[in-house]
Amino acid sequence: AQSVAQPEDQVNVAEGNPLTVKCTYSVSGNPYLFWYVQYPNRGLQFLLKYITGDNLVKGSYGFEAEFNKSQTSFHLKKPSALVSDSALYFCAVSPNDYKLSFGAGTTVTVRA
Amino acid sequence: DAGVIQSPRHEVTEMGQEVTLRCKPISGHNSLFWYRQTMMRGLELLIYFNNNVPIDDSGMPEDRFSAKMPNASFSTLKIQPSEPRDSAVYFCASSFIPSRGADYGYTFGSGTRLTVV
Numbered sequence: 001a002q003s004v005a006q007p008e009d010q011v012n013v014a015e016g017n018p019l020t021v022k023c024t025y026s027v028s029g030n031p032y033l034f035w036y037v038q039y040p041n042r043g044l045q046f047l048l049k050y051i052t053g054d055n056l057v058k059g060s061y062g063f064e065a066e067f068n069k070s071q072t073s074f075h076l077k078k079p080s081a082l083v084s085d086s087a088l089y090f091c092a093v094s095p096n097d098y099k100l101s102f103g104a105g106t107t108v109t110v111r112a
Numbered sequence: 113d114a115g116v117i118q119s120p121r122h123e124v125t126e127m128g129q130e131v132t133l134r135c136k137p138i139s140g141h142n143s144l145f146w147y148r149q150t151m152m153r154g155l156e157l158l159i160y161f162n163n164n165v166p167i168d169d170s171g172m173p174e175d176r177f178s179a180k181m182p183n184a185s186f187s188t189l190k191i192q193p194s195e196p197r198d199s200a201v202y203f204c205a206s207s208f209i210p211s212r213g214a215d216y217g218y219t220f221g222s223g224t225r226l227t228v229v
Contacts, residue, residue: 034217036217036220042223043116043222043223044205044218044220046218049217090155098209099168100157105154
């Protein structure tokens with residue numbers, strides 16, 4: 001069975017500072033990994049994915065994530081956070097089939 | 113493309129009533145998913161359709177829940193009879209998936225917020 005852990009319920013950063021949202025996963029075989037963002041009263045929006053290849057994946061809105069197989073992690077990062085990045089972020093894993101398992105989500109608050 | 117379209121956006125109903133949620137996936141996508149989001153349980157996959165056929169309904173809570181996809185452009189999720197514990201945000205998502213592989217991101221609708229009183 002696959003699972004995803006987002007160890008932090010909330011992350012608070014000041015605008016302009018680096019932002020990191022942590023994710024670790026457990027899955028047999030080679031995982032497909034995803035990050036999604038959810039703004040209030042909206043559906044989830046796809047940010048980026050790792051399937052294979054380069055461990056550093058670049059996505060939408062200046063976000064990137066690094067796949068670390070030895071640590072089974074897929075942390076989301078942004079070098080300089082914006083107030084508009086405040087949202088709920090979900091990590092998800094798929095063990096090479098259709099079923100995505102989502103983490104519990106991390107609420108990011110970027111203060112001006 | 114207008115994205116995944118769900119209706120209604122909000123639904124308030126009395127316990128025991130039938131509720132029908134609707135979803136129009138992105139044209140060309142061959143896979144459709146229904147998810148439920150609650151504070152307690154997070155995001156749960158309820159059912160997955162591929163080429164209009166239900167592939168996995170193991171997440172459907174109980175017999176009160178049913179889902180259909182009569183064609184590639186429309187799906188419904190029905191709850192009959194509804195109960196207060198069904199109150200949640202229900203999301204529909206679509207994607208294009210080969211027979212094995214989920215290497216494409218899902219596109220989610222804006223959700224239906226269901227309140228059963």
